[in-house]
Amino acid sequence: MLTQKAWSPYIAGIVIGLLQIPAFLIIETALGASSSYVTVGGLIASWFDPALLKIGYVARHVAINAKNWWQVALVAGVALGALLSMTLSGARRRSISPIWQRALGSASPAKRYAVAFFGGFIMLFGARIADGCTSGHGISGMAQLAVGSTVAVAAMFLGGIATATLVLRRI
């Protein structure tokens, strides 16, 4: 099982959903990922501009407390877990997925890196406006029947489908 190259999406989804048990019982919060970018980004930016910490939003996110740093550890663990899983299955990845050559109509790594940077930038800018991402609004918010999260997820898929259809080429 641990050395398989792929699991059924249903098994994997169930494993991810079960992570709500330790999240709610131990940390008293729901699964999420995008706040950690404010914690890490805000901390690094405050070394260059200490005035940033006067913004309450940033001060709340960089504060050394269990919830903030649990989520930073969580996303760091995601990288480790993916590395572990790949090592066990013996999978090899190229440095850029082959789909990008078709999606961007270019094999240039520089173009892909620029698009990735821009995509990452607006992804987090949008996630912070919405106050959550695929994890926080999606997996956690919808499981809690939150009305706002359901609206955010619908908008997220709408924005994603429109961009992937109109801006990217068919993969």
Place this chain on the structure above:
Amino acid sequence: MSVTLAIAVGLLMGVVFGFALEKSRVFEPGIIVGQMQLRNFIMLKVFLAAVATGAVVLAALNGFGYVKLAPKAALYGADIVGGLILGAGIALAGACPGTTLAQIGAGYRDALFTLVGGLFGAVAYSYAEPALSKTFLGQGGGKLIFSDLAGIPYWAGALILAGTIVVILVALESWRPWRPELGNDFDGDIASTPSVSAKIHIVPAE
């Protein structure tokens, strides 16, 4: 709870999260972009299975009084505008904020640019937050949940949601089975994978 313990718990949970993301292949740009081009449905399957499982878990934990729910406030303007921008970013990054880290762990070099872009985006929002929160983006109601609107207990609503998702997934699976959508190299790259029907066409021609 001590911060050190929280970090240890987070790391452990993250390893499980990342492991499941990698095994499901949902972190692959081919699967995420494929989902947004409506030609690959693995992302939706993992997502809905996680939502349904979370709903059942929380129905039990909340129904028996072990935990309080923590839904986010309903801020419709922010949810719509932020969600649209987030979705556009997901399509261009070929990743979500969480799966970006799984891509880095798996060795995708462009994901490092997604990560740095994400950190800049989060900092840019932080500078704008005091101004943005005074606009319509800061307007909204409280922590609204569907079961309260329907006048039923949360656990009942959560179980109805989970049941509905199971029905949707059964239908989705019979329409689009998951195995062929993995692609030859398990990266969701279906276009460069010779399809079964193409092979069948070749054989009689010979």
